[in-house]
Amino acid sequence: MSDNKKILxxxxxxxxxxxxxxxxxxxxxxxVTASDSYTAVATARKESPDLMILDLGLPAxxxxxxxxxMQTISDLSNLPVIVLSARDxxxxxxxxxxxxxxxxxxxxxxxTDLLEAIEDALSATPV
Amino acid sequence: xxxxxxxxxLVDDDPEDLTIIRKLLTRARGLDIELVTASSYEEAIxxxxxxxxxxxxxxxxxxxxxxxxxxxxxxxxxPDVPVILLTNMDRPEQDLEALREGASDYLPKHRLxxxxxxxxxxxxxxxxxxxxxxxxxxxxxxxxxxxxNDGIWDWNLDTNEVHFSSRWWAxxxxxxxxxxxxxxxxxxxxxxxxxxxxxxxxxxxxxxxxAPHVECEFRMRHEDGEDHWMLARGVGVRGExxxxxxxxxxxxDVSERRYAQERLISHVSHELRTxxxxxxxxxxxxxxxxxxxxxxxxxxxxxxxxxxxxELDTMINGLVEATRARTDQFALDRQRLVPQELIDEVCxxxxxxxxxxxxxxxxxxxxxxxxxxxxxxxxxxxxxNLVGNAIKFVPPGGTIQLQARIDERDPGRVRxxxxxxxxxxxxxxxxxxxxxxxxxxxxxxxxxKGLGLGLxxxxxxxxxxxxxxxxxxxxGKGSTFSFTVPLYDLNTLVAxxxxxxxxxxxxxxxxxxxxxxxxxxxxxxxxxxxLRQLRSIAERSxxxxxxxxxxxxxxxPSDGVVVVASTDVRGAEIILERxxxxxxxxxxxxxxxxxxxxxxVEPSSLAACDEVEAVERLVAELERDMVPVTA
Numbered sequence: 001m002s003d004n005k006k007i008l009x010x011x012x013x014x015x016x017x018x019x020x021x022x023x024x025x026x027x028x029x030x031x032v033t034a035s036d037s038y039t040a041v042a043t044a045r046k047e048s049p050d051l052m053i054l055d056l057g058l059p060a061x062x063x064x065x066x067x068x069x070m071q072t073i074s075d076l077s078n079l080p081v082i083v084l085s086a087r088d089x090x091x092x093x094x095x096x097x098x099x100x101x102x103x104x105x106x107x108x109x110x111x112t113d114l115l116e117a118i119e120d121a122l123s124a125t126p127v
Numbered sequence: 128x129x130x131x132x133x134x135x136x137l138v139d140d141d142p143e144d145l146t147i148i149r150k151l152l153t154r155a156r157g158l159d160i161e162l163v164t165a166s167s168y169e170e171a172i173x174x175x176x177x178x179x180x181x182x183x184x185x186x187x188x189x190x191x192x193x194x195x196x197x198x199x200x201x202x203x204x205x206p207d208v209p210v211i212l213l214t215n216m217d218r219p220e221q222d223l224e225a226l227r228e229g230a231s232d233y234l235p236k237h238r239l240x241x242x243x244x245x246x247x248x249x250x251x252x253x254x255x256x257x258x259x260x261x262x263x264x265x266x267x268x269x270x271x272x273x274x275x276n277d278g279i280w281d282w283n284l285d286t287n288e289v290h291f292s293s294r295w296w297a298x299x300x301x302x303x304x305x306x307x308x309x310x311x312x313x314x315x316x317x318x319x320x321x322x323x324x325x326x327x328x329x330x331x332x333x334x335x336x337x338a339p340h341v342e343c344e345f346r347m348r349h350e351d352g353e354d355h356w357m358l359a360r361g362v363g364v365r366g367e368x369x370x371x372x373x374x375x376x377x378x379x380d381v382s383e384r385r386y387a388q389e390r391l392i393s394h395v396s397h398e399l400r401t402x403x404x405x406x407x408x409x410x411x412x413x414x415x416x417x418x419x420x421x422x423x424x425x426x427x428x429x430x431x432x433x434x435x436x437x438e439l440d441t442m443i444n445g446l447v448e449a450t451r452a453r454t455d456q457f458a459l460d461r462q463r464l465v466p467q468e469l470i471d472e473v474c475x476x477x478x479x480x481x482x483x484x485x486x487x488x489x490x491x492x493x494x495x496x497x498x499x500x501x502x503x504x505x506x507x508x509x510x511x512n513l514v515g516n517a518i519k520f521v522p523p524g525g526t527i528q529l530q531a532r533i534d535e536r537d538p539g540r541v542r543x544x545x546x547x548x549x550x551x552x553x554x555x556x557x558x559x560x561x562x563x564x565x566x567x568x569x570x571x572x573x574x575x576k577g578l579g580l581g582l583x584x585x586x587x588x589x590x591x592x593x594x595x596x597x598x599x600x601x602x603g604k605g606s607t608f609s610f611t612v613p614l615y616d617l618n619t620l621v622a623x624x625x626x627x628x629x630x631x632x633x634x635x636x637x638x639x640x641x642x643x644x645x646x647x648x649x650x651x652x653x654x655x656x657x658l659r660q661l662r663s664i665a666e667r668s669x670x671x672x673x674x675x676x677x678x679x680x681x682x683x684p685s686d687g688v689v690v691v692a693s694t695d696v697r698g699a700e701i702i703l704e705r706x707x708x709x710x711x712x713x714x715x716x717x718x719x720x721x722x723x724x725x726x727x728v729e730p731s732s733l734a735a736c737d738e739v740e741a742v743e744r745l746v747a748e749l750e751r752d753m754v755p756v757t758a
Contacts, residue, residue: 013401015408015409016408020408022417023411023412107400108404108407111415
């Protein structure tokens with residue numbers, strides 16, 4: 001059982017999962033992935049990650065659905081979430097914050113900024 | 128001479144006249160006449176029922192009935208066929224009556240000769256043919272217009288009168304339009320403020336002969352509360368001397384196409400970001416050695432790839448912004464700003480980039496420039512765009528200078544200038560550079576990358592602030608790009624009404640005024656005359672009271688809401704709370720930007736003032752009593 005923090009990356013784009021996963025592992029994190037809302041929640045419960053990186057652009061608006069569902073599950077309601085999105089921030093950014101996201105990045109997210117936000121989210125005390 | 132066969136019906140109740148005319152007709156030249164006669168109205172009708180005639184000669188007097196009745200009967204069947212009335216010289220008024228009833232011509236009986244008859248017959252036939260052609264043409268035109276479903280406008284430039292078709296009004300949702308003629312302002316007043324300049328320019332360019340016709344798309348206020356995208360097309364008629372005295376054209380609703388286009392662009396831009404992100408991720412992973420160390424050449428290549436990824440990212444963002452710029456999601460977060468700070472900031476953040484390109488970038492210091500009212504992020508964006516362009520186009524050794532000062536021509540504004548001593552812009556290009564996708568095809572440009580949207584977006588930003596953006600430049604003499612922004616002025620922020628009409632010209636901040644009357648007050652505590660007076664001059668004012676439904680906020684973004692209580696401060700606070708709740712329930716993005724105030728005003732102080740004075744007094748009192756109510 002490693003000491004590394006575990007990050008669950010949720011995105012329906014396999015290339016993104018591979019690319020970002022590689023970057024996160026190289027930065028010392030363990031990575032698990034999911035590509036739809038159902039698997040995302042199931043994997044979160046099973047793997048107990050320390051942080052979730054979530055693509056809002058999951059098909060059929062499932063991005064927000066994941067966050068809403070997590071809030072109703074006691075184990076997951078404190079899981080910090082960082083949101084990535086290809087869409088414009090207008091409206092989405094506010095909604096994400098209201099649903100508890102720690103940070104919001106428009107794709108492509110700068111690696112340094114993203115890693116910094118991950119560190120901040122992991123070291124912050126739970127809300 | 129060509130012989131024309133003509134079937135003639137001659138109607139006269141006098142048998143002698145019949146014989147005379149028959150004889151005259153046989154001698155008529157150029158006509159092969161087949162003659163049918165009738166000596167009464169009834170006989171004539173019988174003949175007309177039996178067959179048709181090419182020409183009718185009818186005596187004015189026909190026993191009990193007169194010839195006009197017969198003309199009417201014939202006209203009811205055929206509006207164009209030649210009908211000539213034979214009139215009596217003792218009754219000249221018959222001539223006029225004949226024409227009014229639709230006769231093609233009249234002939235005084237006493238002057239009847241072959242020559243006269245001949246002339247009259249030829250003339251009547253020609254005229255009928257002409258009238259028929261005209262009628263067919265008009266029907267075709269009317270059908271085409273109806274088929275096209277466009278509105279029609281017709282502008283007389285001399286009198287400034289404009290005729291609008293009922294369809295024109297219907298396109299805007301107006302079912303009970305004002306009577307024609309209107310003025311051109313009736314049209315332009317409905318046009319969105321950011322588009323007025325475009326429409327005016329399209330009209331002016333055609334009038335000045337710079338464009339072959341008028342063609343322009345712009346937003347107009349529809350009765351349903353939304354802005355609709357409209358397309359106006361038109362052309363002018365040049366009078367003597369070559370100037371246009373009259374212009375007419377069509378108006379059509381292109382909202383669907385326009386919004387669909389914007390949705391499409393928006394959707395496509397979003398989709399582009401996904402593969403772009405993948406490329407970015409893989410390239411950075413490679414260059415950072417996550418797949419093994421890279422040699423120097425490999426790093427160089429990947430860095431070059433990453434630079435292009437950055438360009439693509441900028442382009443996509445620019446495309447999305449340009450799309451949004453036109454759909455009012457482009458909200459401004461306006462504040463009090465110091466222009467000098469803004470230009471110093473942009474200067475210092477770009478000095479090193481300028482140096483890399485061999486250019487000197489400076490800002491001219493001014494100590495006493497007043498504050499402006501604007502969105503700092505957006506205005507910075509405009510300055511960065513102008514400075515960035517200068518850096519792109521000015522060759523090494525050149526200088527770029529930033530300046531901000533009060534506009535000499537309009538002291539209500541501050542003017543920002545970005546001046547360079549670069550190659551200058553040919554006048555031919557100057558007109559177009561602020562349009563979408565405009566790019567200057569200049570051999571000297573260091574980098575022609577980018578979508579060319581920067582100036583277009585800058586123009587939208589400046590227009591939304593109520594300012595102007597333009598360029599002064601000559602080839603070989605450098606360029607100065609300038610834009611204006613309104614001054615920050617509490618008076619103009621707060622006084623809504625008279626300023627409202629001036630706002631259209633000066634682009635000042637927009638305020639909703641809610642006049643509140645105490646519950647059940649009616650005429651008791653607040654004089655309705657005063658309320659009406661204020662309401663008539665404050666176009667955007669609504670009247671509410673604590674025991675009535677809170678009025679709907681007027682459309683469009685506002686920069687502040689001022690609640691004016693006539694005598695009841697508590698009532699005003701209640702209304703204010705209701706408004707806030709209404710906005711919160713609808714997730715209104717304005718909620719966080721609006722400053723709320725409650726103020727007490729003595730209505731009696733407004734009595735016996737003229738309108739302007741009343742508003743000014745209101746403003747003075749508001750300034751004195753501004754009490755921010757925090758949520």
